[in-house]
Amino acid sequence: MSIKIFGNFSVKNMKVINSTTEVQDVPVSIPSYLNRKTEAKTLKSYIAARGGRFDRGLWQPPLVAELPNGERYLFDGDHRRALWSHAYPDKESMPAQIVPVTSKQEISRLFVAINKTARKSLKSNEVFVHEVRGNLPQAIIIERQLEDCSLSVSLGTKVQGDTVGQVGSPEVSIAGFKTAINDSDLNSMIKSSAEIQRLWPDDKRVQVELLSGLARIYKNTEFGKYKGDFQNFLSAQKNAFPKQKELSTHLKQKGGSRVNHHDSCVALGTLYRFKNYVTGNKVMTSATFKKHFGSYTSELENKVNS
Numbered sequence: 001m002s003i004k005i006f007g008n009f010s011v012k013n014m015k016v017i018n019s020t021t022e023v024q025d026v027p028v029s030i031p032s033y034l035n036r037k038t039e040a041k042t043l044k045s046y047i048a049a050r051g052g053r054f055d056r057g058l059w060q061p062p063l064v065a066e067l068p069n070g071e072r073y074l075f076d077g078d079h080r081r082a083l084w085s086h087a088y089p090d091k092e093s094m095p096a097q098i099v100p101v102t103s104k105q106e107i108s109r110l111f112v113a114i115n116k117t118a119r120k121s122l123k124s125n126e127v128f129v130h131e132v133r134g135n136l137p138q139a140i141i142i143e144r145q146l147e148d149c150s151l152s153v154s155l156g157t158k159v160q161g162d163t164v165g166q167v168g169s170p171e172v173s174i175a176g177f178k179t180a181i182n183d184s185d186l187n188s189m190i191k192s193s194a195e196i197q198r199l200w201p202d203d204k205r206v207q208v209e210l211l212s213g214l215a216r217i218y219k220n221t222e223f224g225k226y227k228g229d230f231q232n233f234l235s236a237q238k239n240a241f242p243k244q245k246e247l248s249t250h251l252k253q254k255g256g257s258r259v260n261h262h263d264s265c266v267a268l269g270t271l272y273r274f275k276n277y278v279t280g281n282k283v284m285t286s287a288t289f290k291k292h293f294g295s296y297t298s299e300l301e302n303k304v305n306s
Contacts, residue, residue, distance in 0.1 A: 024095070026072065030074050043082055054083055061095040061097045062080050125154070129155050145186055146165030152170065171204060181215075183263065195214060196214070199238045200244055210248040217271065221296050226278070226284065233277045233278070265304055274293070275289050
């Protein structure tokens with residue numbers, strides 16, 4: 001999280017609870033209170049993230065609730081306990097953060113708070129920025145693809161180093177970008193990104209379904225002498241639907257708006273609308289359109305309706 005707070009947050013006279021919370025050593029065998037299953041696959045994933053090793057620098061003390069009668073129960077951190085016991089098999093105790101509670105019901109409320117309501121999961125863009133900054137090979141490859149497409153991924157904090165890809169260029173969802181480039185190819189994505197930025201030069205973000213839909217068309221069709229007509233068509237669509245999201249939604253609906261096929265629906269809706277445009281303006285006949293774009297249109301129809 002950033003030091004700067006984005007948005008309005010002002011709480012006067014904020015009350016503090018559990019101010020006596022402190023870290024103490026507790027027995028490794030301390031009982032748990034209604035915790036989730038401790039799974040081997042989760043433990044393996046934790047150590048795999050650090051090359052099969054236990055990283056004490058990342059390990060944090062489990063949370064232990066203390067009842068008024070002195071009874072203590074571990075209510076968050078059984079996987080951490082398991083890692084500790086395997087890393088230090090000769091140690092009978094481990095550090096834990098002790099949280100005073102008034103009842104077992106309060107332990108359950110704390111469990112919900114720490115695992116659901118008081119936790120913010122990392123977004124894919126946030127993870128990706130740190131993967132790049134951590135110099136992970138696959139992330140570096142994808143960052144170069146972003147640069148080729150004149151796109152970026154950012155934490156949005158405006159702190160130095162918070163943006164990867166082509167700094168100063170529009171942002172994109174990294175999850176959608178990865179899917180789009182896998183379903184098309186880099187050259188098609190470069191063309192698609194360039195067209196969207198030509199139409200919306202002032203936009204700070206690129207709508208990923210539109211990016212992916214156009215990239216699919218560029219990959220699977222050959223415009224030849226009709227490239228300029230397709231650009232004119234897109235310009236006309238932009239005039240009719242001034243915002244990227246509006247145009248993407250319109251094209252997706254024209255293409256059937258099928259669940260799990262949104263990118264294909266955008267591509268199909270685009271081809272439907274392009275056919276109406278070129279035949280209506282007598283740029284080409286229906287037969288000519290079919291010759292150049294019929295095969296991929298049929299492929300999309302089969303995919304969307306499958």
